[in-house]
Amino acid sequence: MEKIIAIDVDGTLLNDDKKITQRTKDSLIKLREAGHKLVIASGRDYSGTEFIAKELDFDTYGGFLSNFNGGRITDYHTGEIIANHTLSLDFIKEFLDFIRDLYIDIMIYNEGKIFTNSMDTYWLHETASMNNMEIVLRENLIDDIDFEPNNILLSQDPSRIDPPSQKIYEKFGDVSTQVKSTPWYYEIMPKGINKGKSLMEIADYYKTDPANTIAFGDEMNDYSMIEAAGIGVAMGNAVEGIKEIADYVTLSNNEDGIASYIEKFIL
Structure with a gap:
């Protein structure tokens, strides 16, 4: 069979x-x-x-x-x-605004590149290396994002990632799929x-x-x-x-x- x-x-x-x-x-x-x-x-x-x-x-x-x-x-x-399956731009803008003051870093894949708002993003360079991807720095990414990605990849030191992740889940858990894929990655996908x-x-x-x-x-x-x-x-x-x-x-x-x-x- x-x-x-x-x-x-x-x-x-x-x-x-x-x-x-x-x-x-x-x-x-x-x-x-x-x-x-x-x-x-x-x-x-x-x-x-x-x-x-x-x-x-x-x-x-x-x-x-x-x-x-x-x-x-x-x-x-x-x-x-x-x-x-992509996240809507309205969701993305609300989401990124919400996490603006949370202690967690942003990576977003688009057109074979990784977009981030800081070159100090946790695990950024390792992520780019294993995906064979170019890093695109947009310091105003939170305010200026203009595309609808398939997911949002968040990262932080494993000892610090759980508190912001919990706040994100409480706010957006009903309207998105969320998963901790490694000790340092927290990922957001469209609901379901x-x-x-x-x-x-x-x-x-x-x-x-x-x-x-x-x-x-x-x-x-x-x-x-x-x-x-x-x-x-x-x-x-x-x-x-x-x-x-x-x-x-x-x-x-x-x-x-x-x-x-x-x-x-x-x-």
Whole structure:
């Protein structure tokens, strides 16, 4: 039975050296050769996953890239965007005005670039590097934003991120989807948009029964995907909240956890 396999990137597909091991790469190629479909599901911008798709031979086998935690889905072969969920400009302006005095930093992806209002934004340069993106400084970004992004990425030192995040959730939790995707990232998406919905949109596109989907993840932005998939697989290094809802816990991202599951249960 043909399956759709959705795989998170950081902490899941990539090991701690930010590499895809040869064993994992080989297992994912054999997976496609056997007729299964592969989806890269990430909070990253498209440019932060395109080079990974090339490494996994998407040029030969095709597949989908789900970016911005489900905000946009792209058919790699054709470049067609099959789903594009954005935050309205009215929401963006109200949101950015609200967080103006909160101790939390702003990064917004647009047209393959990262927009920010300060070059001292926490984790800015690391984010730009891993996404292969140019940084655009707009000191008046809060007042002058003129585009509708798929998400807003907020960042702060892990020891300081929870108080402002809580205030943001109390204010906008009913009208947006919010998730702490790493200890230093807090992400805002359109209401109802997440990796789980994205996986179901792709299953619908392929006319595949959701029961024939498998998802791999490690952080709380993977929660909806692990929960929605026919089989949700937590990495051995996953946070406890993901392990608790997973159908199976595999080895860690440093131990070829993806390959171990694929070899044992699919191939």
